[in-house]
Amino acid sequence: MxxxxxxxxxxxxxxxxxxxxxxxxxxxxxxxxxxxxxxxxxxxxxxxxxxxxxxxxxxxxxxxxxxxxxxxxxxxxxxxxxxxxxxxxxxxxxxxxxxxxxxTDGMTGLLNRKGFADDGEELRLSAQGRDQSLIIFSLQLNRFKAVNDRHGYDVGDAALRQIALELREIVGSEPLVARLAGDEFAVAFAAAAGDTEPADLLAERLLQAVTRPMEIDGRLVQVGAFLGIAESDPGEGQVPDFLRRADIALDRAKSTRSARPIWFDQGMERALIAHSEIEQGIRHGLEHGQFIPYFEAQVDLLTGNIVGFEVLARWDHPLSGPIEPSRFIPIAEEHGLIGRLSEQVILNALAQAVAWDPSIKISVNISPTQLTDSWLAQRIVRLLAETGFPAERLVVEITESSLFADLDLARTIVTSLKNQGIRLALDDFGTGFSSLAHLRALPFDVIKIDRSFVATLATDPESAAIVRAVATLAEALKVPVTVEGIEDATTHAAVAGFGCSVGQGWYFGKPISGDQVTAMLRSRHVAPSAHKLSAHTA
Known part of the structure; x- marks a missing residue:
């Protein structure tokens, strides 16, 4: 309208x-x-x-x-x-x-986005004539959807109107106040160029006012809020440009869960551009098969023989070469691309590993996002069918944190996988709040101790005690233990002494491509020892 x-x-x-x-x-x-x-x-x-x-x-x-x-x-x-x-x-x-x-926003009587842009431009020109800057706040409520879900839309609308009155009362009559969207507000006012203290004080007051409990129709309602701030450049840009910068700062506040106002800086914009480029690159890479598996060896700590490989995703970028997963996995998860990416990598990994020694198992990681997909088990079974890879050689690793969202759905998925003969590993064991409960509730075949305990094994007695206790517990439950992050001989000897079954880490060699694994296994005819593997992949 x-x-x-x-x-x-x-x-x-x-x-x-x-x-x-x-x-x-x-x-x-x-x-x-x-x-x-x-x-x-x-x-x-x-x-x-x-x-x-x-x-x-x-x-x-x-x-x-x-x-x-x-x-x-x-x-x-x-x-x-x-x-x-x-x-x-x-x-x-x-x-x-x-x-x-x-x-004008019909619900609150504040300016809407168009009114804010029009009146804000007049305010900017007026401030520019007085050698002042235009300061813009971008404020978004947190947990407002829960208010609507719990109390209904009438209470939510009343809360928005009350918040609008609070904002207008605090900022006074001269600054502009707008409701831009459902739970998003903006404030604009002129201030002395470079003087950020008044803006900081006002922003703190707004956050305190918005997050105070409200009584609406006999109900106690409380929301959180995040706030980003941007300052206009002298003689450059228009209000929508500066509002966009405030929105970028707001996104930073939300991503860091900051309860304080966040000021925009150019580094945020550069990071946003890089983020966008990676997102577009992921979409392009998925269409052109650029995501490939690398394999990290899993070694029997008693015999030194390779017993399996963990599949790690790599982005084979045509210009940059292999890109580490830490750079693209979080972005793929954020934009809902992790499912496609994971399936592409697992499909390629299984297609290569199907010809390897039948005694070697392949471990694949499942992200928390994928574990919310009720069709996950069917997707994995389809990958096995397409590649002809035996189900009993596949190990699906699930992190503790991914189980918190919906334990019942997770139980359904892992039960379906177990019924197909697929083995399950509880990854990052010890970092959650209910590790033992998960061991009882879900049929895991392997426990993987988080690398954070292993990294401090030699210097922190508590870490050593935790690893020893987990190994003892696993032995009692007759569940083998795999230790991640073994980087040196001292750590290797320590975890082997605790009774852990399998280890992986750079002590045994860096992750390598499928072709390298194939060549290595063919040249030795048998699984090489740990020290030979380390020498081969160094």
């Missing part, structure tokens, strides 16, 4: 002068015609006075009729003129209302 009103207002603004001119010409034409007729009939009347008898009487009748018509014509013209003036007033009132609706 905002676009409708803005277009209509613009059309009416352009047509109003033309319509006014037409009205004036119309009335003027009526008046001129009436005067001419009046003069002509008047002269005819006076000429008739010189006539005699019946001719004079006839002339008087004609003149009387003509004068009556002239008077009626003048009255009609005046009435029409008054009607046109009234119509013009109604149209002006309608245009004013349309302009108000086009620039």
């Amino acid at each position: 905002r676009g409708y009103f803005s277009v209509q207002s613009a059309w009416r603004d352009r047509s109003a002068p033309l319509a006014s001119a037409r009205r004036d010409l119309f009335v003027l034409a009526i008046v001129i015609a009436a005067v001419v007729l009046l003069i002509w009939n008047g002269s005819a009347f006076f000429q008739r006075l010189s006539l005699a008898g019946s001719e004079m009487e006839s002339g008087l009748k004609i003149a009387a009729v003509a004068l009556t018509l002239n008077v009626a014509l003048i009255l009609f013209g005046w009435r029409r003129y008054v009607d046109l003036q009234h119509e013009a007033e109604l149209r002006r009132d309608g245009e004013a209302r349309a302009a108000l609706i086009a620039s």
Whole structure:
């Protein structure tokens, strides 16, 4: 509707002068015609006075009729003129209302996005003339959806109106306050260039006011909020540009869960551009098969033989070469691409590993996002069918943290996988809050101790105690333990002494491509020892 009103207002603004001119010409034409007729009939009347008898009487009748018509014509013209003036007033009132609706948020009475941009530009130019800067706040409520879900939309709307009143009361009458979208607000005001303290103080007050508990219809309602701040450049840019910068700062506050206002800086914009480029690159790479598996050896700590490989995703970028997963996995998860990416990597890994020694198992990681997919088990079974890879050689690793969202769904998925003969590993064991409960609730075949405990094994007695305790527990449960992050001989000897079954880490060699694994296994005919593997991949 905002676009409708803005277009209509613009059309009416352009047509109003033309319509006014037409009205004036119309009335003027009526008046001129009436005067001419009046003069002509008047002269005819006076000429008739010189006539005699019946001719004079006839002339008087004609003149009387003509004068009556002239008077009626003048009255009609005046009435029409008054009607046109009234119509013009109604149209002006309608245009004013349309302009108000086009620039105002109907629920809160604050400016909307269009009104904020228009009035903000006037404020920016005014501030620029006084050598001041325009400061823009971008504020978004947190957990507001929970208010709607729990109490209903009427309470949510009332909360928005109360928050709008709080914002207006705190900032005063001069700054601009707007509701940009459902739970997003903006504030703009002029301030001395480079003086950030007043803006910081005002932002803190706004956050405190918005996050205070509110009583609405007898219900206690409370929300959180994040706030980003941007300052205009002297003589450059427009309000939407600076609002976009404030939004970038707001996104940083949300991603870091900051309870304090965050100021925009150019590094944020560069990071956003890089983030966007990686996202687009991932989409392109998925279409062109650029995500490939690398394999990290898993070694029997007692014999030193390779017993399996963990699949690690790599981005084989045509310009940058192999890219580490830490650079693209979080972005793929954020944009819902991790499922496709994971399936592409697992499919390639299984297609290569199907020809390897049948005793070697392949471990693949499942992200928390994938574990919310009720069709995950079917997708993995389909990959096995497409590659001909035996289900009993596949190990699916699930992190503890991914189980928290929906334990019942996770139980359904892992049960389906187990029914197909697929083995399950509880990854990053010890980092969650209910590791033992997960061992009891879900049928895991392997426990993987998180590398954070292994990294400090030699220097932190508590880490050593945890690893020893987990190994003892696993032995009692008859569940083998795999240790991640073994980087040196000291750590290797320690975890082997604790009774851990399998280890992996750079002590045994860096991750390598599938072709390298194939060549290595073919050249040795048997699984090489740990020290030989390390020498081969160094």
